[in-house]
Amino acid sequence: MHSTEYPEIMWGLGLDQDTAAFIEAAAGPGYALRNLPPDAVAWMRGAEGRTQAAWVPWGVWTGLPKKRRQVSCQDERVRRILLLDEEAELLETEQVLAEGFVTAVRAPLTRFKVRDALLRLREMDSLTADLRRKTEEIALERELLVRKSNHLSFLNRVLSRATASLDPATILSKARGDLKYLLPLTALSAVFWTRSEHGPGLSAELYMPCLLSPPQGEEWQQALIEAAEQKAGAKVSEYRQLCLTPDRNRKAAPAPGDGRLVLLPLSVGDEGFGCLALLTDKGLRLAKDQVQTLNACVNHLALALRNALLYRQVKIQADRDGLTKIGNRRSFEVRLADEAARHGRYDQPLSLILVDLDHFKTVNDTHGHQAGDEVLRELAALLGEGLRSSDYPARYGGEEFAVILPHTSREQAGLLAERLRQRVAGRVFRAGASKAGLSLTLSAGVASMAAGATAQDLVLLADQALYLAKNGGRNRVVLAGPRGLRAPDEAQGRDAGTRAVQASAQADMQANVQDVVQNAVQNVLRDRAVM
Numbered sequence: 001m002h003s004t005e006y007p008e009i010m011w012g013l014g015l016d017q018d019t020a021a022f023i024e025a026a027a028g029p030g031y032a033l034r035n036l037p038p039d040a041v042a043w044m045r046g047a048e049g050r051t052q053a054a055w056v057p058w059g060v061w062t063g064l065p066k067k068r069r070q071v072s073c074q075d076e077r078v079r080r081i082l083l084l085d086e087e088a089e090l091l092e093t094e095q096v097l098a099e100g101f102v103t104a105v106r107a108p109l110t111r112f113k114v115r116d117a118l119l120r121l122r123e124m125d126s127l128t129a130d131l132r133r134k135t136e137e138i139a140l141e142r143e144l145l146v147r148k149s150n151h152l153s154f155l156n157r158v159l160s161r162a163t164a165s166l167d168p169a170t171i172l173s174k175a176r177g178d179l180k181y182l183l184p185l186t187a188l189s190a191v192f193w194t195r196s197e198h199g200p201g202l203s204a205e206l207y208m209p210c211l212l213s214p215p216q217g218e219e220w221q222q223a224l225i226e227a228a229e230q231k232a233g234a235k236v237s238e239y240r241q242l243c244l245t246p247d248r249n250r251k252a253a254p255a256p257g258d259g260r261l262v263l264l265p266l267s268v269g270d271e272g273f274g275c276l277a278l279l280t281d282k283g284l285r286l287a288k289d290q291v292q293t294l295n296a297c298v299n300h301l302a303l304a305l306r307n308a309l310l311y312r313q314v315k316i317q318a319d320r321d322g323l324t325k326i327g328n329r330r331s332f333e334v335r336l337a338d339e340a341a342r343h344g345r346y347d348q349p350l351s352l353i354l355v356d357l358d359h360f361k362t363v364n365d366t367h368g369h370q371a372g373d374e375v376l377r378e379l380a381a382l383l384g385e386g387l388r389s390s391d392y393p394a395r396y397g398g399e400e401f402a403v404i405l406p407h408t409s410r411e412q413a414g415l416l417a418e419r420l421r422q423r424v425a426g427r428v429f430r431a432g433a434s435k436a437g438l439s440l441t442l443s444a445g446v447a448s449m450a451a452g453a454t455a456q457d458l459v460l461l462a463d464q465a466l467y468l469a470k471n472g473g474r475n476r477v478v479l480a481g482p483r484g485l486r487a488p489d490e491a492q493g494r495d496a497g498t499r500a501v502q503a504s505a506q507a508d509m510q511a512n513v514q515d516v517v518q519n520a521v522q523n524v525l526r527d528r529a530v531m
Contacts, residue, residue, distance in 0.1 A: 007032040010053045011078065014038035014060035019083070019109065023055055026114035038063065053121050057083045058091075061099070073100030079121045081105060151293050154181060158297050162304035166311045168192070171304055172207055173245045175297075182293060184281045187253040189244070190266075191224040192274040192309060193232055201237025204228050209253030210246040216255040217241075223256045227263050227275045253279075260284055264294075266302040273306060323373055324380035327394030332402055333455075335392050339406050340455040350449040351413035353403040354462045355383070355420070358441045358474040360399040363431070367438070371431035375438065378429055383420065402462075410448030410479055417444040417477045425475065441475035 010027065012020050012035035024033040038060045061069065061082070072080070082096055082104040096104045103120050105113050161174045168190075176188040189208050196203040206224045208217065225236050246253075259279045266274035276298060286294065319331035327335065336352070343350040357363075357379065364372040376399065383393045383401055392404040405413050421442055429438040445466030449458045465480035472478070 008052050009034060010055065011036060013040065013054060013056045015055060015057065015083075019055075022109055023114055026109070026111040027118060028115075031118075052079060052125075053118060054078045054080045055083055056080055056101075058085065058088055069100070079124065081117050081121070083107070083109075147289060151289065151296075154178070154293060155296055155300060159300045159304070162301055163307075166308045168205075168305055168308045168312070169207060169242060169244055171301070171308055175301055176244070179278065179294075179297070182290065182297070183278075183284065183286065185278055186259055186281070187279040189220060189224060189277045189279075190274060190305075191228045191277070192266075192305070193228050193236070194273070196237050201235045202228060202232055204236045204239040206239055206241045207244055208241055210243045211252040213252075216253070219255045219257065223261065224275075224277060227277060231263075231265050231272055231275050264298045266298070266305060268302055268306045273309070274302075276301065321380075321395040324377055324395050326380050326384065326401075327392060329394070329397060332392070332394035332396065332404070335394075336404055336455045336459070339392075339404055340449065340458065342406070343449055347451070348407055349409045350458070351405040351408045351410055352447050352449075352458050352462045353405065353413055353417045353420075354396065354445045354459075354466045355401040355403070355417070356443050356466055356470065357399040358443055358470075360440075363438060363440070367431060371438075374431040375429050375440065378431075379424065379442075382423055382427070385423075386416070386419070400466075410446060413448065414446045414477060414479045417446050420444070421475065421477055443469035443474050444477045445469055445480065446477060447480040 007029070008031050010023070010031050010033045012023070012033055014037060015023070015035050017035075020033055020035045024031065027033070033055075064072075072078075080101045082091075082099070082101040084091070084104055084106040086107045088106075090106075091104060102124055103117050105117050158175065158178045161178065162171050165171055165174070172188060172190055176185065179185050179188065187209050189206070191204055191206050193202040193204045204225065206221060208220045208224070212220065221241065225239065228236055256277070256279060260282045262278040262280060264276040264278065265272055266276055319327060321328040339350055342348070357375070360372065360375075363375055376395075379401065380393070380395065383403065387393060387403070390406050391408075394402050394404075396402040403416075405416070408416075421444060424440060424442050427440075429440060431438055443466060445462045445464065445468070447458055447462035447465055461480045465478040469476050469478040
């Protein structure tokens with residue numbers, strides 16, 4: 001029962017006075033009945049209590065317009081009880097419910113019938129509340145399942161896109177696009193570090209946004225270096241910067257101070273190797289599930305980035321010469337084949353320089369192999385000076401080196417080889433335990449790729465030129481090509497007497513080569529005749 005101070009309101013629609021008084025008395029002191037005329041526009045909620053039941057005679061209900069009855073059925077704030085006269089036809093339960101009534105009571109009314117009808121209303125309210133609570137619980141569970149499904153879909157997208165590449169810059173560029181679905185990301189950068197080979201500090205790689213102004217670049221650089229030193233517990237002694245591919249809109253990235261910079265450490269197991277820097281809105285607040293998703297995403301990215309860095313390290317070790325740190329023979333052959341194919345497609349010039357140190361065996365025999373190794377390392381460094389990023393220096397074998405020169409004519413390659421010869425001839429190499437000064441020279445063969453030729457043809461031509469340079473007195477450059485074997489123009493640019501001597505030496509070398517070839521052919525024919 002309800003309190004008499006705040007009774008529950010019941011409504012009557014077109015009830016006669018006796019019926020209204022009997023219903024209110026039978027319901028008890030916890031209820032109050034408000035009887036409205038049949039033409040009342042609406043049933044309003046009373047200020048003293050809440051609307052629960054409405055007693056409506058069948059005759060009054062059927063007299064209402066159809067539209068009014070439809071509107072009343074849609075109003076769930078009122079529970080309608082149908083009152084049937086004694087002479088009225090008995091209605092089926094389905095018909096009563098179809099008319100929007102909870103139950104029906106036939107006259108004559110009794111106290112039991114009134115209380116039983118109100119009890120059914122309470123049961124209906126309780127059942128409705130239970131259903132509403134269950135519905136809310138189901139909706140909440142469904143929302144959690146949807147969020148978990150979105151969480152898994154997001155992680156699957158990040159993982160599949162991250163593992164599709166073994167290039168750190170590509171992985172970071174894809175992660176930048178994926179993380180924008182999780183938080184308002186305005187820029188992404190990263191720093192990776194290893195222990196430096198040249199000192200006690202760290203060797204760092206800074207992956208920074210493109211399209212930065214100089215002050216912004218310095219601010220990003222400082223932020224990443226500080227993050228590396230803080231996470232690794234050591235100073236950065238050397239670093240290099242790399243540019244991440246810009247967004248499609250190619251907008252300039254903001255500076256770290258323009259937002260909130262979130263630093264997320266990258267580690268696999270207990271080994272930390274990098275840090276991810278996310279620039280977001282200053283007022284960013286992440287929910288608990290967003291934090292969990294972000295952490296899981298970073299863990300996946302850390303594994304993919306670690307694999308990419310290890311792959312690059314192994315690839316460098318496989319493609320680089322262990323002593324000189326430039327390309328080795330295998331990587332040279334792969335690169336030359338690629339450049340030769342590009343030359344065939346676009347008909348662009350391609351040249352090759354083969355270099356050999358003169359009398360290098362004497363260095364090893366006199367000063368030791370460690371001194372020879374130091375000379376080779378220094379020569380490799382000299383070889384890389386003045387080269388473009390598209391040029392490719394490599395150690396061809398022993399004391400022989402090669403330089404692939406795309407988009408370079410034979411004459412230009414000859415000038416480059418001559419400058420290298422002059423630098424080596426004028427340099428004093430300090431090698432060995434005594435750091436004794438060594439004066440060395442080199443010989444070089446230069447060749448340019450002709451139309452229809454292969455990479456092997458180019459190497460053979462450059463090797464022939466190198467052979468002639470060695471047998472012609474060493475410390476010289478010989479060019480090979482369609483016009484025969486000759487010295488570069490810069491080497492010839494002295495006086496006429498010197499050019500005459502060089503021409504005579506070239507003629508002698510060509511004759512020597514022809515004699516060697518003829519002798520080799522005769523020896524082969526003689527061996528076959530003996531067999």
